[in-house]
Amino acid sequence: ETGVTQSPTHLIKTRGQQVTLRCSSQSGHNTVSWYQQALGQGPQFIFQYYREEENGRGNFPPRFSGLQFPNYSSELNVNALELDDSALYLCASSLVLAGTTEAFFGQGTRLTVV
Amino acid sequence: LAKTTQPISMDSYEGQEVNITCSHNNIATNDYITWYQQFPSQGPRFIIQGYKTKVTNEVASLFIPADRKSSTLSLPRVSLSDTAVYYCLVGDPGYSSASKIIFGSGTRLSIRP
Numbered sequence: 706e707t708g709v710t711q712s713p714t715h716l717i718k719t720r721g722q723q724v725t726l727r728c729s730s731q732s733g734h735n736t737v738s739w740y741q742q743a744l745g746q747g748p749q750f751i752f753q754y755y756r757e758e759e760n761g762r763g764n765f766p767p768r769f770s771g772l773q774f775p776n777y778s779s780e781l782n783v784n785a786l787e788l789d790d791s792a793l794y795l796c797a798s799s800l801v802l803a804g805t806t807e808a809f810f811g812q813g814t815r816l817t818v819v
Numbered sequence: 820l821a822k823t824t825q826p827i828s829m830d831s832y833e834g835q836e837v838n839i840t841c842s843h844n845n846i847a848t849n850d851y852i853t854w855y856q857q858f859p860s861q862g863p864r865f866i867i868q869g870y871k872t873k874v875t876n877e878v879a880s881l882f883i884p885a886d887r888k889s890s891t892l893s894l895p896r897v898s899l900s901d902t903a904v905y906y907c908l909v910g911d912p913g914y915s916s917a918s919k920i921i922f923g924s925g926t927r928l929s930i931r932p
Contacts, residue, residue: 807868812862
């Protein structure tokens with residue numbers, strides 16, 4: 706149990722639709738990162754938020770966007786869904802301190818685009 | 820960000836010690852080495868982190884030679900429940916670098932009875 710919860714756990718969407726995934730960070734953590742994990746591959750970094758500001762982005766198009774709220778919960782929004790967006794989406798929260806990169810991951814949201 | 824190379828897969832048996840080696844030739848001075856474990860359909864779980872020499876916790880040991888260009892995760896007396904994918908990551912944990920946790924392909928460890 707990491708204290709990071711994601712919702713929903715599973716989701717089916719149609720190509721072209723929009724989706725919002727939610728993440729509740731572990732208490733006290735000020736940083737949240739989102740990852741996309743395709744079947745059989747390692748997680749791919751989408752972006753990170755630190756104190757409600759985007760703090761870096763991976764190689765994902767602008768239709769992937771996010772928000773971090775004052776209570777440090779977070780959303781991942783994906784517009785104009787494509788079939789290749791089908792994946793496990795992971796949220797990770799951490800407290801940025803010098804000397805540690807321990808991140809706590811949620812169970813993920815399994816998104817299927819049909 | 821330093822790139823890492825690790826074996827695609829490994830097999831072992833219950834009760835054995837398993838060592839997974841990771842290469843990171845371009846590791847930077849401020850980089851730490853971190854290992855995560857992931858079970859199917861679950862998020863990765865932090866195992867251990869180190870900067871140099873040896874680090875040990877209740878589940879694993881991490882050995883880092885003086886040149887820090889490689890590291891070895893050691894799992895003592897593995898059980899079937901250790902079957903998972905193990906990721907080696909290298910990065911600067913400080914906020915100032917804005918470094919992120921970048922995963923490679925990982926090592927798929929299979930433990931047999």
